[in-house]
Amino acid sequence: MRHHGTLARVEDYFDRTATRTWERLTSDAPVSGIRATVRVGRDRMRNVLLGCLPADLTGARVLDAGCGTGALAEELAKRGAEVVAVDIAPNLIEIAKARVPARLGIDFRAGDLADPGLGCFDHVVAMDSLIYYTDTELAHLLGLLRARTSRTIAFTLPPRTPLLMAMWRMGKMFPRSDRSPVMVPHSSARVASALRAERVPGRLAERERVTSGFYISTAFTHDPAEAAR
Template structure:
């Protein structure tokens, strides 16, 4: 499957099937036990990712790639950043705009579309939480290579780690029809992706930051480019 086909599938899921689920999951509303573990895991991962960037982002332009309902964008703006928050799902962008505090509206620009479209220009840093987990190694190499020169500092993002538990869940999931379910998440090995990046001539370095395991939420934070 191509990058464009995968991207379009993700858009259809989040804009048509899962908007209400994500709106509730990313709020303070009560959720089921399983979703509560996912919420807790995502909250922890967001804190880990934000800790990778400077505490003072005043005057810096930061990309929130796959911003969802906008929690990271708000946190970045509160540090002084000028944030470009992009999500493939227009309905999620509407939620993010509605939740944005009035005092930060001049610092956040929301867009519905391709999170890595070069038309959005260059950035000092970028974050992408759980928005690149649907792409293959080859697609990730292509994306990182194409955007290496656009992101001057750190690109902090998450992938699904290739663990025995996650691979078991992945294989079982492939047995069921997915017409109304989330797009297939692709587990990765950091060492393999790093090797593929070197072979492709990508100069930036890939490093693991921290892994979060919270019930059904299993995610690895990675740092690309910038200084370790």
């Protein structure tokens, strides 16, 4: 599938290189000033994505696509959702299982967020898990998710600002073996164009941008076509 090359790089980074860093960042442990801004930004973005979904999710089946260490999945379950939480990195899934109370009944799985074997959902959230994909790859992934999601898909992307574009171009200059997967900045217009080219039905909306030091991300929602009428 079209996204599998990028998926392999992300898997290698998170499961073999960044597990300890990610575990610390998503905990209450002290971190550096730079990482502290990222932590604050991610906390804010988690609340933004939760705000894109109904406050009461009782009876709803929700996919946390790229669940990391489980913080968002936990909040979704507390709202009453039946949560399937998937991440490409098995080590992060093990951390999530250890952190999140078993009584919440979250189905944690290691694997591809686009796997049709995960089933169908009322909502999907994807916080900072689609940020490494090109416009074409992103539209393809959203198309796969839309086919199995009856209501809102809420996700984040790095914005296509002059600063992030400059950082992105500089990052692409380094050999791949010496850097983590490169985030791909996006604009809503380019994403919308890619979705049209992929013939993904529905309505894309830019919801809110969160800027906290080194964390800069934009929340989007994609709703089914009937929601636009």
